[in-house]
Amino acid sequence: MIKPLGDRVVLEPVENEEKTASGLILPETSKEKPQEGRVVAVGSGHLEDGKRVPLEVTEGQRVIFSKFAVTDVKYDGRDYLILRESDILAIVE
Amino acid sequence: MIKPLGDRVVLEPVENEEKTASGLILPETSKEKPQEGRVVAVGSGHLEDGKRVPLEVTEGQRVIFSKFAVTDVKYDGRDYLILRESDILAIVE
Amino acid sequence: MIKPLGDRVVLEPVENEEKTASGLILPETSKEKPQEGRVVAVGSGHLEDGKRVPLEVTEGQRVIFSKFAVTDVKYDGRDYLILRESDILAIVE
Amino acid sequence: MIKPLGDRVVLEPVENEEKTASGLILPETSKEKPQEGRVVAVGSGHLEDGKRVPLEVTEGQRVIFSKFAVTDVKYDGRDYLILRESDILAIVE
Amino acid sequence: MIKPLGDRVVLEPVENEEKTASGLILPETSKEKPQEGRVVAVGSGHLEDGKRVPLEVTEGQRVIFSKFAVTDVKYDGRDYLILRESDILAIVE
Amino acid sequence: MIKPLGDRVVLEPVENEEKTASGLILPETSKEKPQEGRVVAVGSGHLEDGKRVPLEVTEGQRVIFSKFAVTDVKYDGRDYLILRESDILAIVE
Amino acid sequence: MIKPLGDRVVLEPVENEEKTASGLILPETSKEKPQEGRVVAVGSGHLEDGKRVPLEVTEGQRVIFSKFAVTDVKYDGRDYLILRESDILAIVE
Structure with a gap:
């Protein structure tokens, strides 16, 4: 297991298929290049x-x-991302 | 739904027609390029x-x-904007 | 009405005629380029x-x-300025 | 009257004659270019x-x-200077 | 012994063989270039x-x-690393 | 008299003869170029x-x-230096 | 005597012979170039x-x-170093 320190968060990237389902589309041209x-x-x-x-x-x-x-980070064959919570813009519910 | 974190705010852009109604015009040449x-x-x-x-x-x-x-951010076919409250200059009433 | 947020202030620019009356002249060459x-x-x-x-x-x-x-900012045909109070140098009484 | 905000101070520049009297001479070559x-x-x-x-x-x-x-700043025909107190180095008594 | 000061930490680098066992792979191309x-x-x-x-x-x-x-740092023939805890991203358990 | 503000200090430079007496020599090549x-x-x-x-x-x-x-600063024919205490490295006793 | 101010520390450099004895070797190529x-x-x-x-x-x-x-700093014929404690990485015991 990967346990982040302090204000850090571990994410797994959300695949494209799943994105379509949620209705969220993140434009390529956006300046801050958000991801899910x-x-x-x-x-x-x-x-x-x-x-x-x-x-x-x-x-x-x-x-x-x-x-x-x-x-x-790649762990047990899976891709993860580590970032600070302040780099998370919003929760998608 | 998109739930912003911390001091962030989700906006939907205001269209031009609506702007005329409110009387607010934001000049193209303004240095900080404000939007509504x-x-x-x-x-x-x-x-x-x-x-x-x-x-x-x-x-x-x-x-x-x-x-x-x-x-x-594009969500359920609509455009949204995410920003920090400190980047909001004023409320138009 | 434009209601500024936090430590921000909305100003209307003071015209030249009025400046002469108050006796205040702001030189063109001043480094910080103050205005009234x-x-x-x-x-x-x-x-x-x-x-x-x-x-x-x-x-x-x-x-x-x-x-x-x-x-x-232009609102109802008038010009306004939005700035932080810390960018105001002094009150002219 | 010009009333400075917060930690700001309004000064009138001291003339050369007066400087000689006080005995203070501020060298041209000084890096921070102090003035009185x-x-x-x-x-x-x-x-x-x-x-x-x-x-x-x-x-x-x-x-x-x-x-x-x-x-x-020029006010009622006189020259003034506005600065933060932290840019004042010392009082000459 | 090397006793780090304040928020610093002394690490010994983890060898590649050990990495494979834990299942963690850190990609060469990662922007922040994490290590274990x-x-x-x-x-x-x-x-x-x-x-x-x-x-x-x-x-x-x-x-x-x-x-x-x-x-x-090399001490008693061994390699060590000294860094601040804030440069540690996560604990691998 | 020159009365420094806040965390500032007024110094008079120490001459070379005096330096030799105290045994302190400040090398020309030192990166921060200390003086006494x-x-x-x-x-x-x-x-x-x-x-x-x-x-x-x-x-x-x-x-x-x-x-x-x-x-x-030159005052009453003498040279002085004004600096913040944080730019003083040490006291020589 | 040299008495450092605030969070500063005075060090005397450790010679190479002594380094060998303690077993500490600081590589030339290290990015931060640590010294003892x-x-x-x-x-x-x-x-x-x-x-x-x-x-x-x-x-x-x-x-x-x-x-x-x-x-x-050179004092009474000896070389000393003055630095802030935050620039000390670790104590060697």
Whole structure:
């Protein structure tokens, strides 16, 4: 298992077929180039004045994120992405 | 539904016809290139010292925003914009 | 009406005739290129540690501001300017 | 009257004759290019954690300042300078 | 022994054979170029408002880290890496 | 008299003869180019969360400082230097 | 004696012979170019919210540091280095 640190989140990328089902289309030309993923694991929280503030996203949620500053990791044959919660723009419900 | 995170806001762009009605005209030549939109969803608030401070804007309001750092998203055939509240300049009432 | 957010202020530009009356002349060559305006609306305040600190300027005051980072907006046929209070240098009384 | 905002100060420039009297000479070659002025008005203070901390300088004092980030203003036929207190280096007593 | 300061961590690099066993593969083409290591020693914690907040990682854990800002050190014939905890992306369990 | 503001300090430069006596030699080739001076006046302190924290250096001490960001001032025929305490590296006792 | 200010530390460089004895070798090719030194004097501490937080290192300890932002000082015929504690990576015990 990959357990992210602090305000980081592990995502698995959402495939195109699934995207069509949800109705979400992310244009190629968008400046920030958002992408969609599913939350696999969340870190212990933001460090604020010495306390941990829990993240807003939780396991299983589908999220839109900016693909800058994302790290690609391959584990047990699967692709994952690690990013900070602040690079997640929104939850798709 | 698209639920923005933290201090982010989801807008739908306001069409030109509607703009004329409100009397607001945003000049092409303006340096910050403001645009107009309607608030569709707001995030949980600004994270300040470990607490969430609610956003000022609320659903349904019409706002002027700077179009830098805005992410375009297409969902169920509609165009939306995701941005931070700090990139919203004013509410048009 | 245009209601600015947070620490932002809406100004209407002050015309030249009026400037002469007040005795204020802003030189072309000044590095920061200050301009004069009248406060039309003020935001809810600076967000400091989760609390709103009211702005110093109030409606009706005449102010000198740095014209960088100002956004021009046209509303109901009139020109307005939106800027942060920190870009206002002084009140002219 | 010009009333500066926040941590800003209004100065009137000190003339050369007066400089000789005080014994202060500011070399042309100095990297920060300090200049001398007299305090005409002071702002409401530094905004620190939502409170105003009064400025150290007071009306009538003569000060040395760094001429970067100074805004020149002409009012009622006189030249003034507006700058932040943090750009004032010292008081000359 | 090498005792890291503050929010720093000492790692020993994890060899390729071991990587295959865990199933983790870090692609060459990944933008942040993550690498894997084992925690050998941790610092006294993050300095936050004058207090030490303990690190999240502990000795013996295997971690993925961004290889930027890592310092290579050779001690008693072995290779070690020193980095800040914030450059560790996740723990591999 | 020159009274520095806030966390600033006024120094008089220490001459070469005096340097030899103290045994301190500052190499020409040092990257930060340290210099030696004697404290003539100290400011009211660092502004921290709205309170003044007194400076560490006091009048009469000899100090080593980095010569970047130092302002040269000539007063009553003497040369002085104004700098922030954070640009002082150490006290020479 | 050289007494460092605040979060600064004075080191004397550790010679090569001594390095071999401890078993520490710092590679030439390392990006941050770490070096080894012995702590000669420590400052009064980090200034955090108006309070001094003592440094972690103490006199006599051997430390690895990044050689950027180090100032070389010669005193009584000996070479010393002045740096901030945050540029010390680890203590070698």
